[in-house]
Amino acid sequence: MNSLVTYQVQDSLALIGLARPPVNALGQPLRAALLQACEQADADPSVRAIVIYGTNGLFCAGADITEFGSPASFAAPDLPGLLVRLTAIDKPLVAAIGKLALGGGLELALACGYRIGEPKTRVGLPEINLGLLPGAGGTQRLPRLVGVQAALEMMISGAPMAANRALELGILDRLADSAEQLLQSACGYAHELIANHAPARPSEPFADPAKGLPADFFERYCLEQEPRWKSRLAPRLVFSAVQAACLLPLQQGLERELALFKQAEASRQSEALRHVFFAEREAGKIPGIDPSTALRPIAKVAVIGAGTMGGGIAMNFANAGIPVVLLERQGDALDRGLAHIRKTYAISLKRGKLTEAQLEQRMSLLSGTLEYADLADADLVIEAVFEQLSIKQEVFRQLDSVCKPGAILATNTSSLDVDQIAAVTARPQDVIGLHFFSPANVMRLLEVVKARETSAQVLATTLKMGRTIGKIPVVSGVCFGFIGNRMLEPYAREAHRLVLEGATPAQVDGVLTGLDLNMGVFSMLDLAGIDVNFLVRDANRAAIAHDDSYCRLGDELYSLGRYGQKTARGFYQYEGRERHNDYEVVALSERLAGELHVSRRPIEDAEIHARCLFMLINEGIQLLDEGIALRAGDIDLVWINGYGFPAHLGGPMFYAQQYGLDKVLAGIQHYRDTLGEYGRMWFTPAPLLERLVAAGKTTIERL
Structure with missing residues (x-):
């Protein structure tokens, strides 16, 4: 069997393992190998059911994005055609979804008659983030599985869905007790299907997706979404494809979906969004830094200033489970800052984005002080005081005197010369700019300002930390205002x-x-x-x-x-x-x-x-x-x-x-x-x- 796919027959089951690390991207070579394995299983009379899984514990994170916009995107076997072929196999197919099934990976799972996940499984159709729509049956099969409303929400948001919700909706049929037991549970499920003479594909819960929808559903939905969509093309194409699922038989709907996908793929907007996707991955490639660059441990963070910016910065670390101490000059300012953080968390609690236990856990990681001496054990200190050079320099003189050797000293300045701030310390190699954007607990950007003497170790550590707290870190040199x-x-x-x-x-x-x-x-x-x-x-x-x-x-x-x-x-x-x-x-x-x-x-x-x-x-x-x-x-x-x-x-x-x-x-x-x-x-x-x-x-x- 092709090295991209493992194949074994075990007790009347064909076990087909996707083996293209790191995420089993469905590029043409893997598509061809998967098709060959499935044809082999279909032709083998000893095989009564098929289990498809990821050999490294991850099912499939989707298509090979590097193929989009090139002939390889639809090189034979193309993904839509491969999945149509899988649906025609007259044996139960079970998708054992470990960790992720995103985009084409979820469409592959939808082409299987049965799906089992594990507690940490996440599924989603995030194509809209690349200016695309699901192009291998997602817009046609998902509405027939979970209904139009849920399918539209999933595709328009592009957000991944947790295993329990996917089980509740019917995207998953079962959950294994753990990731380690997933393949064994999938095999057990397949044997149950054989024993029960289950059909290769069960009947669809929403075989007629339009049934029961209000007559004005699509018109009303479009009007409600218009202010958010603005001039974006992809949401409109998703919308059109789901409408097609309600108006056309499956085969004609698939043809309509494919035409809409090709329109999206050829668009300037999709080209732009694919550029952004790859730019995010390139941003971490910095001259002088490689995987061998040693990282400093960040077990405790300190933030100077408990105002709106300092409090927002502190929340990022508490959210990631890292203890933070906030320093202020006056007790009332410190109390106001901590109260504002609690109030901000309370808003998330009210909106259902946070539980009471999570709120209290995060607040427990936050403490306050009026004394610089209490920062002596911090691994990373971020200054967020008034935007004036002399004030920031005085803060750094104090930090230089109390912080332990090896502590990273960062300034949140939005425009000032980081070299001049570093120069007042005896450790300029440990000084860096970390420019958070307001509101700091929400905005994804983190400008990482490399000063003249910032060490590669400090730069690498802060870039890794930026990603840990959910930011997109971008390196800038020193100049007025940075980038x-x-x-x-x-x-x-x-x-x-x-x-x-x-x-x-x-x-x-x-x-x-x-x-x-x-x-x-x-x-x-x-x-x-x-x-x-x-x-x-x-x-x-x-x-x-x-x-x-x-x-x-x-x-x-x-x-x-x-x-x-x-x-x-x-x-x-x-x-x-x-x-x-x-x-x-x-x-x-x-x-x-x-x-x-x-x-x-x-x-x-x-x-x-x-x-x-x-x-x-x-x-x-x-x-x-x-x-x-x-x-x-x-x-x-x-x-x-x-x-x-x-x-x-x-x-x-x-x-x-x-x-x-x-x-x-x-x-x-x-x-x-x-x-x-x-x-x-x-x-x-x-x-x-x-x-x-x-x-x-x-x-x-x-x-």
Whole structure:
């Protein structure tokens, strides 16, 4: 038998083991081997039932993603055809699902008549996360198994489902007592089926998926989901495929599903989401770090500052089962911080995302102190105090004096020079930047800032820890704002300047949210706090620009006490979370434009798009050229996970590639020529962008 599949006949059962580590991805070679094994079992009269399992304890995590978009994706035997063939075998097939059955792996299990899992089994159809839909029968077989509503929820969310819920829905027929007993239990189940003369495929609980659905079910579902779907293609294609399951016989439904899958696979959105998938895996590959790099143990963490950011950071570690001590200067501030953490957990409890026992367990891992001496046994200390260099340096002097040798000292600065912070210690090799994004207990991005003397061991340890607490860690070099906030500055600059020139905050934000960004510049600043933005900018004016007149609007709002949502007035007016345009801001913009001699005119949406996005892209390319970012994909991850850039556009760098690097360069040159002195000052193409276009390159890479 092929080395990708094991095959043995044992007591009238053919045991077929998937053996393509690490996750038994269903690429063409494994598909061919599986088909051969199943044909052999079908032809053997001594075989009365077939058990398919994973030889390493994991069933199958899905298709081979590297094949998507290439001829290999549908090379014979293609997965849809293979699974149709399996359903035609007139012997019971039992899928023994260890650990995972995701995507094509679950579709393989659905093609089997019977399924058994173990307590830690998880199943799911996450294709939507790659801009795809299940293309090997998932959209047709799952609604017939669990009903339309449950099937749609599972495919639209893309989230994996725990074993107990899968058993309750009927995706699993049984659960083995443990992972170790799964194969034995699957064989026992197969023998029961033989003894009971069970059919190769049992009758489907929802053979007519449309039966019992309200007449307006699909219309209502689509209307409810539209605000979430925005311009995303994949959810609509999933929806169409499930509709087909309700309207067409199975064979015609499978044909419709396949056509929709190929449409999704060929789309720009799926290409972008596959780029993001691989970018996440590439982000962990760092020069100077390999599997042999020693890691430091992190058994206890300390966080300096129990405010919103410090508390959120602490929660990440408590969630992962790691004890945390929070340090504050005043007892009342410490009490408020711990109370706020409990309140945040209580919200999760109320929403059913946490049990009372889990809440208390996590709170038990959190303690507070007013004394630096209590941090002496911490393995990792994260500073989260006010964004001012002198304050942070003083904290690090204290940490240097009390922390044990080998402790990692991290700063959560969003913009300051980590080298200058490290320089006040006698151990700069142990200092690193860990820039969490707010709210720190929710946002997935963690910018890991490698300072000049940060050791490979410290960098490797913090990257591993970032993944342990559920973050996507992306390495940045030291510069003002690192990757994310440095790119934010020219992006926000153009938004502010456009309002001075005649646009409104709502128009600028509307263009950006029209691209499916979660927020426009001005609503984002109102949420983060205009005061916070002002104080960061004020502390770094020399690093930001030689002419900061473009941000006068933000400065004026700060001086008026209009800090955004927290004061119900910022670039917009607020009633609760409801946002309204504020014509006082327009009047203020007109006044400032007059003082700064900025000519006002009607602004087209296309200009807003070009100026904001091209300047964002240009700065990212410059960061790559300087070596601050290691890869264009790293920049995309920062902006997707930290700033709400839509993943289905692939991030700003990938968006630029799809838009055309030559068009981006031409746009920058156009505004350099047409915006007068302002254009000449700010619209300078990154030299790397010019080199890429001159070389005829269509992808962003160092040259």
